[in-house]
Amino acid sequence: MAGIYFHVPFCKQRCIYCDFFSSVTVRLKDSYVDSMCQELSKRQNYLEGQKIGTIYFGGGTPSLLSPSDFEKIFDALSVFSFQPDMEITLEANPDDLSETYLDALRMLPFNRISLGVQSFHDRELQFLRRRHDAAAAVRAVKRCQQKGFGNISIDLMYGLPPQTLPSWKQSIEQALALDVPHISAYHLTYEEGTPLMRLMQKKRWQAQPEETSLAMFEHLIHRLSDTGYEHYEISNFARAGYQSRHNSAYWNGTPYLGIGASAHSFDGKSRQWNMKSLDYSNQSVQREILSETDRYNDFIITRLRTMRGIDLQEMQRLFGAEQVQRCLQQAQSQITNHFLEHTDHHLRLTQQGIFISDSILLELISIQDGVA
Numbered sequence: 001m002a003g004i005y006f007h008v009p010f011c012k013q014r015c016i017y018c019d020f021f022s023s024v025t026v027r028l029k030d031s032y033v034d035s036m037c038q039e040l041s042k043r044q045n046y047l048e049g050q051k052i053g054t055i056y057f058g059g060g061t062p063s064l065l066s067p068s069d070f071e072k073i074f075d076a077l078s079v080f081s082f083q084p085d086m087e088i089t090l091e092a093n094p095d096d097l098s099e100t101y102l103d104a105l106r107m108l109p110f111n112r113i114s115l116g117v118q119s120f121h122d123r124e125l126q127f128l129r130r131r132h133d134a135a136a137a138v139r140a141v142k143r144c145q146q147k148g149f150g151n152i153s154i155d156l157m158y159g160l161p162p163q164t165l166p167s168w169k170q171s172i173e174q175a176l177a178l179d180v181p182h183i184s185a186y187h188l189t190y191e192e193g194t195p196l197m198r199l200m201q202k203k204r205w206q207a208q209p210e211e212t213s214l215a216m217f218e219h220l221i222h223r224l225s226d227t228g229y230e231h232y233e234i235s236n237f238a239r240a241g242y243q244s245r246h247n248s249a250y251w252n253g254t255p256y257l258g259i260g261a262s263a264h265s266f267d268g269k270s271r272q273w274n275m276k277s278l279d280y281s282n283q284s285v286q287r288e289i290l291s292e293t294d295r296y297n298d299f300i301i302t303r304l305r306t307m308r309g310i311d312l313q314e315m316q317r318l319f320g321a322e323q324v325q326r327c328l329q330q331a332q333s334q335i336t337n338h339f340l341e342h343t344d345h346h347l348r349l350t351q352q353g354i355f356i357s358d359s360i361l362l363e364l365i366s367i368q369d370g371v372a
């Protein structure tokens, strides 16, 4: 199985924290859609005939594309062969999901909607410079459900400077009340060059203390686990059968083709990426052949993010028995301290380990010198 990702780099306005590649002018949208269609044709052999199991439109704001843009893209996709039960996701801004737009989406092959909600508090949304308010987010989810989209994901953010533990708890309760089968929750990150970073440097706002962020994360995990969501990846929670198949494929090392500006592709041996430009199709594709060390580090980073953890038998098949022994030695102190557990040929984060996953990952990939 393989996946296809489309990057749609248009936004009506820039969120304060965002460092993704996107443009606030849609003047070049039509030619950009044409470029993506041509790229599909040019790169139809990239996945070596593997059947496509997942398609994901991310951004940017893919819900700024019109139904006829999507028709063109789905037509251009016909050069690939597909699995019968594909997952096809559209990332959407709540403000874009009008009745008419959703009716049109229902006529297209989409079967999953991922909504960038971030918070159910207007003050927090204004801080983030999101263009929707909390009421619009609630309306959008309900409208998707009324139109028959059962597979809905909501993105939330925590650790926001104006957020409090009670306001975070309320956002989670509102998400639960909407009864969506998938919730992703990310801690706010401070990226160089963003307006948020400048505000912080001017000391207009202060970052949340680490204990508050941890308390927010802890509450998230307990509350969602108590209400039947499986915590299947550090930032992702799903009811049975609703894990994101596209993202899970990334974490399992499945090949994917990335179409559009700044989109990355992976074929198991190398990574490729397009330039960050609306005119990307006239610029060269960058390529990096992965060394064994790169592949090993990718293996550790992607697998350990998931609650299934690292399959040591798979590691042995890919990197040899000696490497498994080295990895286990490296992990020993974290196993002793109950941050990692080693059971059933798997090495995985424990509940406590999830909170320090970044430092555990760093420790495990630091053995890279030992990989040929």
Ligand code: SF4
Binding pocket: 010, 011, 013, 014, 015, 018, 019, 020, 022, 059, 060, 061, 116
């Ligand atoms: S909508 Fe998404 S891509 Fe666009 S600015 Fe906001 S966070 Fe960035």
